[in-house]
Amino acid sequence: MEKQRYYPIMKTAEYWHMRDDGRIECDLCPRHCRMNEGQHGLCNVRRRVGDQLIAAAYGRACGLAVDPIEKKPLYHFLPGSKVFSFGTTGCNLTCGFCQNHHLSRSPEIEGTRISPEEIAETAIRHGCESVAFTYNEPTVFFEYAIDTAKACHARGLQTVAVTNGWIEPEPCAEFFTHMDAANVDLKAFTDRFYKKLCGASLQPVLDTLVHLRRKTDTWLECTTLLIPGWNDSPAELDAMTQWVVANLGSDVPWHFSAYRPTPQWNEAPATPLESLLQAQSIAKANGIKNIHLGNVHLATSD
Known part of the structure; x- marks a missing residue:
């Protein structure tokens, strides 16, 4: 660049x-x-x-890249289009299994110095229809993301947040006013998981999901990374998908992704295909219409 x-x-x-x-x-x-x-x-x-x-991360972007929108993953928002993606360093959770550990837990504040306006202009030059705040948690660079979203909207671009959803209600309402689409990680459906593996809690994420669905026009898709022995039991998946249908509706696209061990965290084996198919079956039985399986070589929807 x-x-x-x-x-x-x-x-x-x-x-x-x-x-x-x-x-x-x-x-x-x-x-x-x-x-x-x-x-x-x-x-x-x-x-x-x-x-x-x-x-402190304002104006310091990491991972500047052009991606297919499906990589976020968003399968039902501007399908087939290109999205300009970036993040910063930092995260408000402590997930050991984070796939972008080098950014989320970086001890230094790094990145290319680039303004919101320059991000929007760069996205346009690369033929992108949207800009995604991704790789690390975008709410920790709240001000930078919102200013960039405003610059994007002024130039006819749409905006995407890939987020853990762990945010207080008032900033949540302000943040998603500026987002056209979001993929929210619902990492599990128990406080045990959130407390032990993420240093967080479940309820604020559920509150964010309900807010997005009921009080905004933001397009919503969700992702759950299935980790064997931690969040993939039939009982938990049944409870989670029943809650989804009751509170978010049956038409919210859901992505179940396979976990792969990393040097930073290898407390579970790789997710077997059977676990993904089981999650798909349970979600379908409970009424979720659009189910996608990620990080596997398989047709990704049913």
């Missing part, structure tokens, strides 16, 4: 407050990190500088 002419300013973050004890508390996600001078939240990119919370 050509040298960029843009250098990010010290961008003040949104959604935080000063506590009586002198610490700053971040109100963006349910973790509510509390910071003294010089400290940062678990995400590593929301940092206290003086009496301000700074969005």
